[in-house]
Amino acid sequence: MYYVYPAIFKPNPKGGYTADIPDMPGCVTFGKTLEDALKTIKNALCVRLCTLEDEKTKPPRATHPAEIILQDGAFMALIDVDTKKYRSEHENKAVRRNVSLPAWLNARAEQSHINVSQVLQEALRKRLKI
Numbered sequence: 649m650y651y652v653y654p655a656i657f658k659p660n661p662k663g664g665y666t667a668d669i670p671d672m673p674g675c676v677t678f679g680k681t682l683e684d685a686l687k688t689i690k691n692a693l694c695v696r697l698c699t700l701e702d703e704k705t706k707p708p709r710a711t712h713p714a715e716i717i718l719q720d721g722a723f724m725a726l727i728d729v730d731t732k733k734y735r736s737e738h739e740n741k742a743v744r745r746n747v748s749l750p751a752w753l754n755a756r757a758e759q760s761h762i763n764v765s766q767v768l769q770e771a772l773r774k775r776l777k778i
Contacts, residue, residue, distance in 0.1 A: 650730050651697055653710045655689050657682070658722045669727070670716070671708045672696050686725070694729040701731060736778055 658666045665682055667689035669675040677692050679685025700707050716724050747768065749757075757764050 649697070649701065649732060650728065651693075651707065651710070652726055652728045653693060654713050654716050654724050655693075655727045656716065656718065656722050656724055657685060658719070669693050669696075671711055686727075690727050690729060693727055694731060694734045697729060698731050698735060 653669050653671055656668045656670060658668075660666060660678070664678055664680045665685035667677050667679065667685040669689065669692070672693065675689070675692050675696050677685065677688035679688050697707055713724060713726065718724060747764070749764070754764075757767075
């Protein structure tokens, strides 16, 4: 799923930036640079949204940017994340799957030194268009 949420960035007096997604309590990060803060808040938001999806919990509505009230020195940026893309890039833990094949097909694959798991992954990616 694709989501867009506003984030508030605050410069830290000792350096770096704090980034916060007001609509996601506890979704707060810190970066030594603005780029780092942007990267870490985007990752934190994506992890939080994936968790909500896994729990089958509807994410909170994103506050409209015009409704955001900023304190001195703070600024707002919209953060967009794609949980489907994030999952495909980060959730690569292998799982065991019992697959049935005709004996002759399995024998031919073994004789040809074909990695059946790899072929299955490639076929699933093609079929799912990912």
